[in-house]
Amino acid sequence: MRKRKLESPIVGFGENADEKIAIRDALSYLPLDGFTNNNDIVVITANMVNMNPPNKGVVVGQESLREVIRFFKEKNVKRIIVAAGAGGANTQSVFQNFGFDKIIQEENVEFVDLNFGPFISLEIGGNIVKETKINALIQEATIIVSFTQLKAHEEATMSASIKNIALSWPPAEIHGYPKKNLGIHEELHDFITAMAKNIPIDLSILSLSPAMIGTGPSKGIAKNTNMVLTSLDPVACDTIGARLLGFRPQAVNYLFRCIKEGVGQGNIEDIDLKGTKLIEIEKKFSKIAYGNEFAIDE
Numbered sequence: 001m002r003k004r005k006l007e008s009p010i011v012g013f014g015e016n017a018d019e020k021i022a023i024r025d026a027l028s029y030l031p032l033d034g035f036t037n038n039n040d041i042v043v044i045t046a047n048m049v050n051m052n053p054p055n056k057g058v059v060v061g062q063e064s065l066r067e068v069i070r071f072f073k074e075k076n077v078k079r080i081i082v083a084a085g086a087g088g089a090n091t092q093s094v095f096q097n098f099g100f101d102k103i104i105q106e107e108n109v110e111f112v113d114l115n116f117g118p119f120i121s122l123e124i125g126g127n128i129v130k131e132t133k134i135n136a137l138i139q140e141a142t143i144i145v146s147f148t149q150l151k152a153h154e155e156a157t158m159s160a161s162i163k164n165i166a167l168s169w170p171p172a173e174i175h176g177y178p179k180k181n182l183g184i185h186e187e188l189h190d191f192i193t194a195m196a197k198n199i200p201i202d203l204s205i206l207s208l209s210p211a212m213i214g215t216g217p218s219k220g221i222a223k224n225t226n227m228v229l230t231s232l233d234p235v236a237c238d239t240i241g242a243r244l245l246g247f248r249p250q251a252v253n254y255l256f257r258c259i260k261e262g263v264g265q266g267n268i269e270d271i272d273l274k275g276t277k278l279i280e281i282e283k284k285f286s287k288i289a290y291g292n293e294f295a296i297d298e
Contacts, residue, residue, distance in 0.1 A: 004232065005143055005202040006035055009265040011240050012230040013275030019209045019228065020067040026205075026230040027071065029274035035203075035232075036075040036143065043081045043141040044068055045114075045168050046100075047148035049217055050088030053098060057149050057212035057222035062099050068147055068205060069107045080107075083137060085114030085168045087178040088218065112137050115172040126194035128183040133174045138199065146234060147205045150241045151216035155188050157252045158245055159217055160238040161204035161231075166195035189253035196234070196254070196263050204237040205230050213245070213289050223289040227281070235264025236271045243268070243278070243296055244285040268297075 012029030014022035036042075046065055052058035065082065072080050082104060086094050091113045095101050104111045112135060119133040148164035156163050167179065175182050184191050208227040214220030231237035235258050242252050249255045249266045259266030268278070282295035 002200060004200045006031065006232045008232040009236050009270055010231060010272045010274055011233075011236050013273060013281060014228040014230070015226050015276070017226050019061055019064045019207065019226070022209065022226060022228040023064060023067050023205060023230070024071070026228045026275065030230060030232055036072070036077050038076050038078060040075075040077040040142045041079045041081070041140050042072045042077050042143045042145065043083050043137060044072075044145045044147055045165055046082055046084050047164050047168070048084040048086050048091060048094040048100065050086060051094055051097060052218045055210065055222065056218070057151065057210040057220065058218045059094065059098065060147055060149065060207060061209070062103055064207065065100065065147065066103045066107060068145065069103070069109055073107070077143075080109040081112055081137065082109060083112040083114050083135070083168070085171060087167060087172060089177075091115050114169050117171070117173070119171065119174075122198060124194040124198045126187070127190045128186045129191050129194070132170050134169050135171065138169070143202045144200060145203045145205065146201050147207075149207050149210070149212060150244070151212035152214060152220055152245055153216045154219075155185065156192065156254065158238070158242055158247065158255070160241045161201060161206050161234045162196050162238050162254065162258065163192055165199055165201055166192040169195070169199065189257065192254040193257040193261070196258050197261060201234040203230070203232060204234045206237055206241055208244070208285070211244070211285075211289065225285055225288050227285065233264040235259060235266050239266045239268065239271060240273060240278070244282060246286070246294070246296070248296065
């Protein structure tokens with residue numbers, strides 16, 4: 001597979017009650033000169049995991065998805081495709097039940113259900129899952145965007161931009177619902193790491209509006225913080241997300257392994273968080289989410 005379009009340890013922070021504005025603010029900090037051209041095929045992998053609504057922190061917001069689409073429309077790229085592969089429900093049911101179909105129609109972009117083919121075989125080199133069928137769209141995409149919510153997760157510790165790609169692209173038609181039939185969950189962290197090494201995430205948009213604490217991916221408590229994180233480096237983005245949940249990267253096995261294997265930047269000293277100071281966002285997030293301020297490095 002190709003490398004990411006651009007390499008940068010910058011993480012942009014946006015905060016606004018209107019998530020569309022927060023997304024734009026967070027994106028404004030990223031070095032996006034030369035990121036797109038008019039031949040690019042942009043695939044926005046949106047989290048549509050199951051039949052829980054956006055205000056529960058389970059799937060992305062409809063108007064927020066529209067804003068991400070419009071951001072790329074302004075770049076005059078060749079094609080924009082929204083792609084999703086639900087694990088806990090039929091993707092089309094999620095797509096239609098929450099009005100994502102209306103967004104796609106009104107914005108005149110394409111939609112691909114990743115749970116169905118045509119497929120190619122992707123060798124990922126995992127301990128249990130050594131290869132997986134995957135939608136052939138992966139061969140066309142020149143920019144892959146991960147757009148998802150930040151969540152605590154009952155198996156993965158944390159769900160953010162890396163896990164969103166790793167679990168959205170394997171097809172339920174092959175792996176079953178909820179994608180457990182062929183061994184993904186036998187060593188979930190190994191599988192996520194292997195997918196992260198093989199599928200480049202060119203842009204991460206991580207919504208904390210709301211974020212989920214407790215136990216995800218769908219049974220936790222949604223906390224609306226009005227915050228968004230963005231980055232050209234999914235590891236850097238998820239490292240900041242982990243700290244907001246109270247974890248260093250070592251506490252999230254797949255994130256720690258991605259750092260060790262050079263997938264992205266996970267050294268907090270080398271991540272350039274723009275738009276706020278890390279200690280301030282940690283305190284603000286923890287106050288909203290847990291009722292008390294704390295910061296790992298305070």
